[in-house]
Amino acid sequence: MSADPGKPRGVLHQRLEHGEFQHARRMPSPALACLIEHYWFVSWDLRGLPAQQQETLPHPNVHLVVEPGLTAIYGVHTGRFVRLLEGQGRVFGIKFKAAGFFPFYGAPVSELMDRSLDPGHLFGNDAARFEAEVFASEDVDAMSAAAERLLLAHWPPPDPNVARVSMIVADIAKDRSLTSVEALAQQTGLGKRALQRLFNQYVGVSPKWVINRYRLHEAIAQLQAGAPVAWAELAQQLGYFDQAHFIRDFRKLVGCSPAAYARTEAERGRPD
Structure with a gap:
């Protein structure tokens, strides 16, 4: 290992x-x-x-x-x-x-x-x-x-769908251009309903949920890096229609606004 x-x-x-x-x-x-x-x-x-x-x-x-x-x-x-x-x-x-x-x-x-x-x-x-x-x-x-x-x-028998679905999720995590289920369907060649069924069976949540979470992970990583952020531009990069929608999703998951989170992380990083 x-x-x-x-x-x-x-x-x-x-x-x-x-x-x-x-x-x-x-x-x-x-x-x-x-x-x-x-x-x-x-x-x-x-x-x-x-x-x-x-x-x-x-x-x-x-x-x-x-x-x-x-x-x-x-x-x-x-x-x-x-x-x-x-x-x-x-x-x-x-x-x-x-x-x-x-x-x-x-x-x-x-x-x-x-x-x-x-x-x-x-x-x-x-x-x-x-x-x-x-x-x-x-x-x-x-x-x-x-x-x-x-x-x-307790190793189980092989299942060819496991590698396929795992690869799709890995692509969502690393490809910032995948911001919608429609884009994912186009890239994979699978219909939206087929993706939904596969994710329900194998992943446990919807493809839309996975896309949204990984885009918010990307936002967190950028804020932790400490670089100046153009909020409207970041929201657009992550696939949001507007900045307000991005802020609502961020606040719902993280518990505070992106700006408040960035300030808190900056304060934590300052030496005593």
């Missing part, structure tokens, strides 16, 4: 105000890379310090998360994820590729939207053993190795 696959996208606050915070990721082995995006690990130490709130934007991915009292398989979360960090803790997760969870689940992934599932329903007694291994492990590499053993023991 290779080391950290790069900077995460969608984390709203790149720096905590105080305390120790670690976020590491590991790539899966080549044998598992067709269905697994990466493994991730988060730890924090705020003992004796005030609690801090961390927020992330949703991705079109299912996660298997291991944490004391909260271990579960989580479907696509449609709103921003808010977590209050306090004391000392750590969390390990398996991030399935978009469409990569369907072969394990065998049912429309949309059934899990904003819901969770006991890992034992899919992995039987191996789920509890995996959880115990993660709790006993001292580092992310050992946790990732335990995840590999679990997944290989």
Whole structure:
């Protein structure tokens, strides 16, 4: 397994105000890379310090998360994820590729939207053993190795649609010109209804949702970069009809206006 696959996208606050915070990721082995995006690990130490709130934007991915009292398989979360960090803790997760969870689940992934599932329903007694291994492990590499053993023991039969849908989602993420389902249909050669059916079955959310979220991820990345922003121009680049529509979507997902978010991130980045 290779080391950290790069900077995460969608984390709203790149720096905590105080305390120790670690976020590491590991790539899966080549044998598992067709269905697994990466493994991730988060730890924090705020003992004796005030609690801090961390927020992330949703991705079109299912996660298997291991944490004391909260271990579960989580479907696509449609709103921003808010977590209050306090004391000392750590969390390990398996991030399935978009469409990569369907072969394990065998049912429309949309059934899990904003819901969770006991890992034992899919992995039987191996789920509890995996959880115990993660709790006993001292580092992310050992946790990732335990995840590999679990997944290989329950590896599903191949499904040709998985690679196809995963590639479509990857294209949405990297191609900023894909700002509508119509454009996606033209690029893929699939009708809008066919795209809708595939995304409902394999991804768990609609193609429109995926396009909108990745364009907002792009907006967050630009604001975090700290460069001056022409709001009307940015809204147009992201496929919005007008600046007001962009601001409404941004505020609904992030909880504040783009300008307010940019100011907050700038203040966090200033030295004390």
